[in-house]
Amino acid sequence: MRLIFVPLFLAFIGVFGVCACSNIEKADPTLAPKRSARPPIPLDVDPIMRGTIASETIVMGYQPVVVRGYGFVVGLKGTGSRTAPAEVRQYILKEMMRYGLGETSGNSQVINPEALMNSEDTAIVIVEALIPAGAPRNTPFDVRVYAAPGTSTTSLEGGTLWTTELRPGVLLVGSREIRSMAEAKGPIIINPFSDDSNRTQTMVNQLSGRILNGGKSLKQLPIKLVMATPSHSRARLIASAINSNYPREPGQRGETANGVSGELITIDVPPSWYKRSDEFVELLRHTSVNVGPIDATATSIASALMNNPGAANAASLRWQALGPKSITATRTLYDYAEEQPRFAALQAGARLNDALVVPQLLAMAQTGSAELRVPAIRLLQRMSINPAIDLGLRPLLDDSDIDVRLAAYEVLRERRDPIVQSQMVGKKFRIDVVPSKFPMIYISQSGQPAITIFDNEMNLKTPMSLRSWDGNLMFKGEEGESTVSVFYRRGLGVTPLVDQVSLKVPELIRFLGHTTDAAHPASGMGMTYSQTIGAIYALSSNGFLPGTFKVEQDRIIAAIAKAGAEAERTDRPEFIEDESTGSDQPSIAGMNVPGLTPSLRPSLGTGSISTDKNNPNGPKTDIVPR
Numbered sequence: 001m002r003l004i005f006v007p008l009f010l011a012f013i014g015v016f017g018v019c020a021c022s023n024i025e026k027a028d029p030t031l032a033p034k035r036s037a038r039p040p041i042p043l044d045v046d047p048i049m050r051g052t053i054a055s056e057t058i059v060m061g062y063q064p065v066v067v068r069g070y071g072f073v074v075g076l077k078g079t080g081s082r083t084a085p086a087e088v089r090q091y092i093l094k095e096m097m098r099y100g101l102g103e104t105s106g107n108s109q110v111i112n113p114e115a116l117m118n119s120e121d122t123a124i125v126i127v128e129a130l131i132p133a134g135a136p137r138n139t140p141f142d143v144r145v146y147a148a149p150g151t152s153t154t155s156l157e158g159g160t161l162w163t164t165e166l167r168p169g170v171l172l173v174g175s176r177e178i179r180s181m182a183e184a185k186g187p188i189i190i191n192p193f194s195d196d197s198n199r200t201q202t203m204v205n206q207l208s209g210r211i212l213n214g215g216k217s218l219k220q221l222p223i224k225l226v227m228a229t230p231s232h233s234r235a236r237l238i239a240s241a242i243n244s245n246y247p248r249e250p251g252q253r254g255e256t257a258n259g260v261s262g263e264l265i266t267i268d269v270p271p272s273w274y275k276r277s278d279e280f281v282e283l284l285r286h287t288s289v290n291v292g293p294i295d296a297t298a299t300s301i302a303s304a305l306m307n308n309p310g311a312a313n314a315a316s317l318r319w320q321a322l323g324p325k326s327i328t329a330t331r332t333l334y335d336y337a338e339e340q341p342r343f344a345a346l347q348a349g350a351r352l353n354d355a356l357v358v359p360q361l362l363a364m365a366q367t368g369s370a371e372l373r374v375p376a377i378r379l380l381q382r383m384s385i386n387p388a389i390d391l392g393l394r395p396l397l398d399d400s401d402i403d404v405r406l407a408a409y410e411v412l413r414e415r416r417d418p419i420v421q422s423q424m425v426g427k428k429f430r431i432d433v434v435p436s437k438f439p440m441i442y443i444s445q446s447g448q449p450a451i452t453i454f455d456n457e458m459n460l461k462t463p464m465s466l467r468s469w470d471g472n473l474m475f476k477g478e479e480g481e482s483t484v485s486v487f488y489r490r491g492l493g494v495t496p497l498v499d500q501v502s503l504k505v506p507e508l509i510r511f512l513g514h515t516t517d518a519a520h521p522a523s524g525m526g527m528t529y530s531q532t533i534g535a536i537y538a539l540s541s542n543g544f545l546p547g548t549f550k551v552e553q554d555r556i557i558a559a560i561a562k563a564g565a566e567a568e569r570t571d572r573p574e575f576i577e578d579e580s581t582g583s584d585q586p587s588i589a590g591m592n593v594p595g596l597t598p599s600l601r602p603s604l605g606t607g608s609i610s611t612d613k614n615n616p617n618g619p620k621t622d623i624v625p626r
Helices: 002-022 086-098 113-117 232-245 271-285 294-307 309-322 324-331 339-351 357-367 370-379 387-398 402-414 505-513 529-541 555-566
Strands: 057-060 065-074 123-131 140-147 160-168 182-187 208-217 223-227 257-259 264-267 421-425 429-434 440-443 450-454 464-468 473-477 483-488 497-502 548-552 622-624
Touching: 057 271, 065 086, 065 182, 086 113, 086 123, 123 160, 123 182, 123 208, 123 555, 140 182, 140 555, 160 208, 223 232, 232 257, 232 264, 271 309, 294 309, 294 324, 294 339, 309 324, 309 339, 324 339, 339 357, 339 370, 357 370, 357 387, 370 402, 387 402, 402 429, 402 440, 402 450, 421 505, 429 505, 440 529, 450 505, 450 529, 464 529, 473 529, 483 505, 497 505, 505 529, 529 548
Parallel strands: 429 450, 440 548, 548 622
Antiparallel strands: 057 223, 065 123, 065 160, 123 140, 140 208, 160 182, 182 208, 223 264, 257 264, 421 429, 440 450, 464 473, 473 483, 483 497
16 A cells, blocks of 8 residues: 555655646746857958958967066176165065075085175166067067166176066066066176266166077967957868968977867967067968969969059968969069069069079169168078079178168078178177178177178278276277287276287177187187177277278167057956966957057056166267168
8 A cells, every 4th residue: 555655645746846836937038148149340351361361360469578577687896786675675585585595505605695685796677578479488589677776776787687587567576476478587788889988978878788689488479360250160160271271390289270269269380480470470361261273363362463562462471371382473473564563472482482583582682672672682581592692692792771781791691601701709799790892890789699890801990099998998009010909907906908919800809708718718808798899889989990880779678668659458368367277378358459568657666667768878879770
């Protein structure tokens, strides 16, 4: 009887439950919140760009990033400072201990961080730099260093920056710090064009310097493609087109393109493009989504270009993205009458390594319009070994246009032409010598430190007598003699160096920078890079060197100022920290923000920095933008 009762009871409960539920008010499904799809982003696409990735996506995360950090400089000669804002001092002490300074290691002498900070041979500085757009991990870049406000540092000359972490946004210390994106270290180069013997002029700022190639990125900057019209199928098609054109390479962690959603595709720059990530992104944008017959597509691009010469750059990139099979179409325009379409075709041909562009580009470099002569020279740089290129560029070292001369030299050097004679002065800097009928000394202020001498027979002028740097540097030479006397005192209480050196300028420069030791017993003054070119500048400005003295434009400050003017954001939307894991997760949030850098002028009292201004005065030196 019990066995029959139980099923009947359960059935009763079920019926009751159904009846009860029927009396409960049901939610109206039309009132349920729905996740609305993002509306399409309208794109104004040139007809020549139809069918490309740029016609369906927007590139995000592809801006240079300003990074900053507080650093610590050692090796100064009493020109540092023991004073600093309390919060900054605490931060530097913490960084020292994090790197193990002050810990006992075997029988080595322990350095006391507090004592080191109290020395006037050290200084707390602000370090800032611009990480190139789309830079992969370990990308080198130049760094700017200047004395921190609130310190009494008088000069950074001769100092070396210890490893400093660099972060995007405003400069903060403590718990509000953003995760580091790069680091910097190395010897500081001070703007060398000061002449302490001329007290009537304002001296160049000794509190600001640079470290060439002193920075290194710690992570790859993410590049993303945002679909103008969200679509899973189109996102998959675009990712497939990218991976077909740029397949995964050895050492690459994943596919080049990865479709995250119907709205977002992430891009991993292949290793072969690491040094040209900007060029890679441009080719990516100009890649066709649906690849049909390449010859027909390339020919249609040529026709569109002839009808619209203003689309020359887009046409060139489209041909390059199509690859070598587009060369047949580009060749039809190598001798086209209009310069813009002709240059677009030659540019594509050079990038695709078509040897037939060489005579045309050399002719353009020699007699083309002023705005295309230098670009034509630079297109020859990466082409395969071809004696005609080197022989054609050498005469341009005698061109009356300084930009043409410099471009020809730089391309010949990159192509390892033997006409450019190079030698390293220790690990400090490189000396390049090239023949030219226009004597000139050219100073590098980016990348690898270098001094280039145009005129392989350049000698000092005699008779000569020069006293500079408050009497710490002197030159004296008599007419008819093959050497000059050099007197150099490194500092107060230091025994001066006195020696003879050849009148030949390359030997003089090597002598000034060479440090004599057991492994390298040749005589030398042991000057830094900035001291060496400061000495050369003193000789040039006093008329003891033939020709002109040219300096590469300082691009660090200009680039940072430009990036800061373009954006006022203090966060970095590409990296959203997951609070549960602490890891950096890519996010689409905020990707419509075109820039990433904050204002350069917050107050120090809030844990941020304010920039100083370079002194525009001082001895006149020709600045050459490169």
